[in-house]
Amino acid sequence: MAKEITIYDIANQLQISPATVSRALNNHPAINEKTKVLVNTKADELGYRSNKFASNLRKQSTSTIGVIVPRLNSYIMSTVLAGMEKVANEEGFNLIISQSLESQKKEIANAQTMFNSRVDGLLVSVAFDTDSFEHFQPFLKKKIPLIFFDRILENNNCPSIVIDNTKAGYEATNHLIQQGRSNILHITGNLQRNVYADRLKGYQQALLENEIPFQKAFLWETALNLEAGKEVAQRIKAMPNRPDALFIASDLCAVACISALKEMGIDVPNDISVVGFNNDPVAQVIAPKLTTIHYPAKEMGEIAVKSMINHLKGTMNLDKTNAITLRSELIVRESSRIIEHSA
Amino acid sequence: MAKEITIYDIANQLQISPATVSRALNNHPAINEKTKVLVNTKADELGYRSNKFASNLRKQSTSTIGVIVPRLNSYIMSTVLAGMEKVANEEGFNLIISQSLESQKKEIANAQTMFNSRVDGLLVSVAFDTDSFEHFQPFLKKKIPLIFFDRILENNNCPSIVIDNTKAGYEATNHLIQQGRSNILHITGNLQRNVYADRLKGYQQALLENEIPFQKAFLWETALNLEAGKEVAQRIKAMPNRPDALFIASDLCAVACISALKEMGIDVPNDISVVGFNNDPVAQVIAPKLTTIHYPAKEMGEIAVKSMINHLKGTMNLDKTNAITLRSELIVRESSRIIEHSA
DNA sequence: TTTAATAATGCAATCGGTTGCATAAAATTT
DNA sequence: AAATTTTATGCAACCGATTGCATTATTAAA
Numbered sequence: 001m002a003k004e005i006t007i008y009d010i011a012n013q014l015q016i017s018p019a020t021v022s023r024a025l026n027n028h029p030a031i032n033e034k035t036k037v038l039v040n041t042k043a044d045e046l047g048y049r050s051n052k053f054a055s056n057l058r059k060q061s062t063s064t065i066g067v068i069v070p071r072l073n074s075y076i077m078s079t080v081l082a083g084m085e086k087v088a089n090e091e092g093f094n095l096i097i098s099q100s101l102e103s104q105k106k107e108i109a110n111a112q113t114m115f116n117s118r119v120d121g122l123l124v125s126v127a128f129d130t131d132s133f134e135h136f137q138p139f140l141k142k143k144i145p146l147i148f149f150d151r152i153l154e155n156n157n158c159p160s161i162v163i164d165n166t167k168a169g170y171e172a173t174n175h176l177i178q179q180g181r182s183n184i185l186h187i188t189g190n191l192q193r194n195v196y197a198d199r200l201k202g203y204q205q206a207l208l209e210n211e212i213p214f215q216k217a218f219l220w221e222t223a224l225n226l227e228a229g230k231e232v233a234q235r236i237k238a239m240p241n242r243p244d245a246l247f248i249a250s251d252l253c254a255v256a257c258i259s260a261l262k263e264m265g266i267d268v269p270n271d272i273s274v275v276g277f278n279n280d281p282v283a284q285v286i287a288p289k290l291t292t293i294h295y296p297a298k299e300m301g302e303i304a305v306k307s308m309i310n311h312l313k314g315t316m317n318l319d320k321t322n323a324i325t326l327r328s329e330l331i332v333r334e335s336s337r338i339i340e341h342s343a
Numbered sequence: 344m345a346k347e348i349t350i351y352d353i354a355n356q357l358q359i360s361p362a363t364v365s366r367a368l369n370n371h372p373a374i375n376e377k378t379k380v381l382v383n384t385k386a387d388e389l390g391y392r393s394n395k396f397a398s399n400l401r402k403q404s405t406s407t408i409g410v411i412v413p414r415l416n417s418y419i420m421s422t423v424l425a426g427m428e429k430v431a432n433e434e435g436f437n438l439i440i441s442q443s444l445e446s447q448k449k450e451i452a453n454a455q456t457m458f459n460s461r462v463d464g465l466l467v468s469v470a471f472d473t474d475s476f477e478h479f480q481p482f483l484k485k486k487i488p489l490i491f492f493d494r495i496l497e498n499n500n501c502p503s504i505v506i507d508n509t510k511a512g513y514e515a516t517n518h519l520i521q522q523g524r525s526n527i528l529h530i531t532g533n534l535q536r537n538v539y540a541d542r543l544k545g546y547q548q549a550l551l552e553n554e555i556p557f558q559k560a561f562l563w564e565t566a567l568n569l570e571a572g573k574e575v576a577q578r579i580k581a582m583p584n585r586p587d588a589l590f591i592a593s594d595l596c597a598v599a600c601i602s603a604l605k606e607m608g609i610d611v612p613n614d615i616s617v618v619g620f621n622n623d624p625v626a627q628v629i630a631p632k633l634t635t636i637h638y639p640a641k642e643m644g645e646i647a648v649k650s651m652i653n654h655l656k657g658t659m660n661l662d663k664t665n666a667i668t669l670r671s672e673l674i675v676r677e678s679s680r681i682i683e684h685s686a
Numbered sequence: 687t688t689t690a691a692t693a694a695t696g697c698a699a700t701c702g703g704t705t706g707c708a709t710a711a712a713a714t715t716t
Numbered sequence: 717a718a719a720t721t722t723t724a725t726g727c728a729a730c731c732g733a734t735t736g737c738a739t740t741a742t743t744a745a746a
Binding site: 062081098178 | 392393395396397399400405413414415417418420421422424425427428432437438439440441442453456458459460461569572595598599600602604606625626627628629630632677
C-alpha cells in the first residue's frame with residue numbers, strides 16, 4: 001500500500017513549512033499566489049488528499065449533515081433525498097442518512113448516532129408515532145441547527161420546511177365538491193402528524209364553506225399504504241350508504257384502493273371520485289388517472305439542505321425563521337372528473 | 344455552549360490515565376472489570392461522547408461505507424438503500440450515499456469524493472453510460488474493498504452481488520411462450536449494462552429453445568422510464584404486425600405502457616400479454632395486475648453491506664469471491680394470463 | 687521467602703491538519 | 717537612509733483518542 005501523502009511531504013519537498021502548505025491549499029489570503037500555485041501543483045503531482053479527520057478534529061466541524069426520515073423507500077422521501085444529495089454534493093457537504101422506520105424508538109437511536117457523529121446540522125422528518133422532542137434537545141443545547149421538513153414537530157423554535165397542507169387539503173376537497181360530490185370520505189394517516197392534521201383541517205374547512213356537515217364516521221385513520229388501500233375498499237363495499245368521493249392522503253394508498261374498488265365493480269370516478277396526494281408517478285399510469293396534489297419533494301430536499309448550509313456558513317441566519325412554505329398544486333385528472341352521470 | 348467532555352476529563356476525575364479510560368471504553372481485555380464499570384459510569388455521568396475524528400485519525404479507518412447509485416428515487420434503489428441503511432445502522436457503520444444521475448461523469452466525481460472521504464469500503468451500482476473502470480482504480484490501489492451490486496462492471500476482480508438476470512429473463516419469456524405467445528417484443532435499457540444484457544440473453548435463450556427466431560426489430564432499447572412506456576405503446580400501435588406479448592425490463596415502464604395501450608383500445612392481456620421486472624408495488628395496483636419478476640432489493644442491500652462489513656472486520660474474505668447471486672422469482676398475475684381467447 | 691508468571695495500568699509518541707502569534711522580507715513613507 | 721507599514725512565512729501548540737512498550741501490583745510456583 002502506497003504511503004499516504006501529507007502536507008508534511010509537500011512541505012519537505014518544497015522546503016517550506018506545513019503551515020504554509022495548509023494555508024495555500026485552503027486558499028488563505030495571506031499566502032502569495034505563486035506559492036499557492038507551487039503547492040497545488042506539487043500536491044497534484046504527489047497525489048495528495050486531505051485528511052478530513054485531522055481537519056475535522058482541529059476545526060471541530062464535520063461538513064456533514066444528518067438526515068432522519070421515516071423511510072427511505074417511499075416516493076416522496078426518496079425524491080426529497082435525491083434533492084438533498086444533489087445540493088449537498090454540489091456544496092461539498094456529506095449527508096448521513098438514516099431511517100426511523102416509523103418508530104420513535106428507532107428515531108431516538110438515530111438521533112443519538114447523529115449526535116455522536118457530530119453532524120454540523122440535522123434535518124428531520126419525524127416518525128408516525130413520535131410524540132416527544134426530548135431526543136433533539138442535545139442538538140439545541142450544543143447549538144447544532146435542527147430543521148424539520150414535511151413531518152414536523154411544533155413549538156420548539158426550530159425552523160421547518162413544509163407545504164401548506166391545509167390549503168392542499170382544502171383544494172382537494174373543494175374540487176370534489178365542485179364536481180358535485182358531498183359524501184366525501186377522508187382517508188388519512190396518524191393525525192398527530194402535522195401533514196395529516198392539516199390536510200384534515202383543509203378538508204373540514206371546505207366542507208364548512210359548502211355547508212356540508214362533517215361526520216367523524218367519514219374520517220378514517222390508516223397506515224396509508226398499499227394494504228390500507230385495499231382494506232378501505234373492502235370497508236366501503238360493506239357500507240350501506242357509500243360515499244361518493246374519497247380524499248386519500250397518499251397516492252399509493254389511493255391507487256390500491258381504486259384498483260380494489262374496480263375489482264368489486266365500483267366505478268371510479270362515476271360511482272366514487274378519488275383525489276390522492278403526492279403526485280407519485282403511479283398516479284399517471286393507472287386507469288383512471290389519479291387527481292392529486294403535486295408535492296414539490298425534490299425542491300423541498302434542495303431547499304432544506306441549501307438553507308442548512310447557508311445557515312452554517314453564516315450567509316443566512318435561521319434563528320428567526322419559523323417556516324418556509326413551498327407551493328403545492330392540485331392536478332386534476334380523470335379519477336375525479338365525472339364523465340357520464342348514471343341517469 | 345457546554346464544554347465537550349473528553350477521556351482526559353474522565354481520567355482526571357477518576358485519577359487514572361487516559362490510556363486506561365480509552366481501553367476501558369473499548370472493552371479492552373487487559374482492563375479490570377471494576378475499572379470498566381467505573382469508567383463507563385463516569386462517562387455516562389459526564390455526558391461523554393467519543394470523538395470519531397480523533398479516533399479515525401489515529402486508527403486510520405472511518406467506519407464509513409460509501410454507496411454510489413444511479414438514482415436515489417427509484418423503487419429498486421431506494422429499497423436497496425433501505426436494506427443497506429438497516430444493516431449499517433445495526434453494525435455501527437455510517438453510509439455516505441451519492442447518486443450518479445445515470446451519468447458517468449458524475450459517477451467519477453462521486454467516486455473521487457468517496458475516495459477523499461476515506462470510506463472504508465465502496466458499494467457501487469453503475470450509471471447507464473459508464474464504460475470505464477478507471478475511476479475505481481484508486482480504491483484498488485489503496486486496497487479499499489469495492490463491491491458492485493445490481494449494475495456491475497465485469498473483468499476487474501471485484502466481487503458483485505446480483506440476481507441471475509439471464510435466468511429471470513428466460514423465465515419471463517418462457518412464461519409468455521407457455522401462454523401461447525410467440526411474437527414477443529423485448530423492451531430493455533442500455534445493453535451495455537449487465538442487467539439488461541443478461542435479461543436479453545435469457546429472452547433469446549427461451550426463444551431458441553422454443554424454436555422461435557430472434558428478430559432484432561423486436562428488441563427496443565429505451566430509457567425504461569414512464570415516458571418510454573408511453574412511447575413504446577405509440578410505436579406498437581403504429582406497427583403493421585403487432586407483437587402478442589411484451590417483456591419489459593422495468594415495471595414502471597411496463598405499467599405506463601399498459602396504461603397507454605389500454606387507452607388505445609388494445610387489450611392486455613388478450614391482445615398483448617405483458618411481463619415486467621422488479622415487482623414494484625405499482626404492479627399490484629393496476630388493472631390488469633402485472634406479471635413480473637420479484638427482485639430481492641432489500642435483501643440485496645442488506646447482503647451488500649453485511650458482506651462489506653464482514654470483509655472489513657476480517658470475518659469473511661471477499662478476495663476470492665466472484666459473485667453472490669440472489670434468488671429472483673417470477674410472479675404470475677393477470678397481465679400475462681389469457682382469460683378469453685378471441686375465438 | 688524468593689522467584690517467576692500473570693494481570694492491570696501508565697507513559698508518551700502518534701495520527702495530520704489548523705491557527706494565534708511572532709518574525710522576516712519587501713514595499714512604502716518620511 | 718531610517719522608520720514604518722504591508723506582505724508572506726514559520727513556529728509550535730492544539731484537537732482527542734489509540735497503542736507499543738515499560739512498569740507496577742498481584743498471584744502462583746518453587
